Amino acid sequence: GLLAPVLDFCTKEIVASDISTSPDLAQQHRMLDRLLEALPDGAAPTMHSDMGWQYQHESYASRLEGAGITQSMSRKGNCIDNAATEQLFGHVKDEFYRGREWGSFGDFKRDLEEYIDHWNTRRRQVRLKGLTPEEFRNRALAA
Numbered sequence: 475g476l477l478a479p480v481l482d483f484c485t486k487e488i489v490a491s492d493i494s495t496s497p498d499l500a501q502q503h504r505m506l507d508r509l510l511e512a513l514p515d516g517a518a519p520t521m522h523s524d525m526g527w528q529y530q531h532e533s534y535a536s537r538l539e540g541a542g543i544t545q546s547m548s549r550k551g552n553c554i555d556n557a558a559t560e561q562l563f564g565h566v567k568d569e570f571y572r573g574r575e576w577g578s579f580g581d582f583k584r585d586l587e588e589y590i591d592h593w594n595t596r597r598r599q600v601r602l603k604g605l606t607p608e609e610f611r612n613r614a615l616a617a
Contacts, residue, residue: 475582477566478505479590480521483558485614486599487607488590493583502528506537513541520544524556565593 478501479491490508494501513519521543523529529547538545548556570589576582595608602610 475579475586476501477563477586478502479559479562480505480509481559481562482607482611483522485607485611486558486562486602487594487611488562491590493586495579497528499528499531499533502531502534503537506534506541510541513543518542518544520546522546522548522556524548 475493475495476497477491477493478497480489481487482489489512490505492501492505492508494504521538523546525547528534529545535545566589570586576585593607595606598604598606599610605613
């Protein structure tokens with residue numbers, strides 16, 4: 475299975491995601507559907523990605539533009555721009571995938587969705603002063 479997440483670089487929260495058996499444009503559009511549902515009114519975020527073909531596709535770019543989301547892509551060969559997302563994938567590999575096998579895609583998807591919920595609501599993070607992403611976001615909104 476493949477995970478397409480949207481990570482809030484400030485709160486480290488996985489704001490939206492899609493889990494699929496293939497990394498196709500349909501997966502990116504499902505992920506965007508979830509992101510747009512979660513986006514607060516009046517928000518005008520920047521969506522950062524690598525230069526993958528799906529992020530350069532007209533249908534993807536036009537949906538971002540239509541939602542008031544500024545698109546930003548890494549320069550070719552510059553992995554530093556994606557450090558936060560690569561760090562997330564490293565944690566998912568170490569804490570979720572390593573040494574595990576699933577009997578079906580459905581079981582894998584269910585367990586990965588549970589892990590994402592754990593990441594957002596229960597996993598404390600040093601970079602967030604020991605808070606979970608959800609706690610960090612709620613405190614920031616209350617300030």
